[in-house]
Amino acid sequence: SQQGEEDPQALSIQEGENATMNCSYKTSINNLQWYRQNSGRGLVHLILIRSNEREKHSGRLRVTLDTSKKSSSLLITASRAADTASYFCATGRTGGANNLFFGTGTRLTVIP
Amino acid sequence: DGGITQSPKYLFRKEGQNVTLSCEQNLNHDAMYWYRQDPGQGLRLIYYSQIVNDFQKGDIAEGYSVSREKKESFPLTVTSAQKNPTAFYLCASSIAASGRSYEQYFGPGTRLTVT
Numbered sequence: 001s002q003q004g005e006e007d008p009q010a011l012s013i014q015e016g017e018n019a020t021m022n023c024s025y026k027t028s029i030n031n032l033q034w035y036r037q038n039s040g041r042g043l044v045h046l047i048l049i050r051s052n053e054r055e056k057h058s059g060r061l062r063v064t065l066d067t068s069k070k071s072s073s074l075l076i077t078a079s080r081a082a083d084t085a086s087y088f089c090a091t092g093r094t095g096g097a098n099n100l101f102f103g104t105g106t107r108l109t110v111i112p
Numbered sequence: 113d114g115g116i117t118q119s120p121k122y123l124f125r126k127e128g129q130n131v132t133l134s135c136e137q138n139l140n141h142d143a144m145y146w147y148r149q150d151p152g153q154g155l156r157l158i159y160y161s162q163i164v165n166d167f168q169k170g171d172i173a174e175g176y177s178v179s180r181e182k183k184e185s186f187p188l189t190v191t192s193a194q195k196n197p198t199a200f201y202l203c204a205s206s207i208a209a210s211g212r213s214y215e216q217y218f219g220p221g222t223r224l225t226v227t
Binding site: 040090105 | 152154202204206208223
């Protein structure tokens with residue numbers, strides 16, 4: 001399966017701390033995306049990094065991509081209670097259609 | 113959730129009945145997708161459509177059917193042939209890809225319970 005796997009499965013931190021989540025995948029990709037899901041809701045796109053990029057920033061988010069290790073990380077700096085959610089990586093499938101393989105997610109809890 | 117609506121939010125059905133989940137988008141996107149999410153799991157692709165009147169099977173299409181008669185609408189029917197239909201169903205849309213990748217926009221989801 002090309003599905004990504006996030007690590008850790010669950011993460012609990014204090015407000016103000018940084019949170020790092022990792023994603024590993026198995027086959028070649030053309031892009032990797034990170035999404036956030038609040039409990040019982042739809043997913044919200046956070047950031048997309050293409051296979052020829054190594055690092056990308058968006059506000060308090062920093063994403064890295066290492067295609068040689070087939071891995072990516074999402075760093076959330078200065079976390080807030082409102083960041084509590086599940087975070088999923090999704091890899092773009094090669095070959096045309098904009099289909100994604102989703103990982104199993106990291107459940108982040110930020111304690112106020 | 114902006115731009116994509118799914119209805120209803122909760123749906124209850126008896127085993128053996130077909131049920132249709134609605135998905136509508138006003139983002140003028142060509143591509144639409146249906147995913148299934150089970151508790152504590154990621155999303156699995158059921159069907160996708162890149163253009164009106166065309167759709168393709170995803171990874172777990174058995175027991176499901178779709179139609180794409182209008183650009184804005186991509187309804188999913190869960191048939192009685194689907195062995196484990198109870199799940200959270202998510203619809204998404206995006207710009208259709210042609211050599212590039214784009215973010216997907218998701219609806220709020222429909223939680224289907226079959227007893």
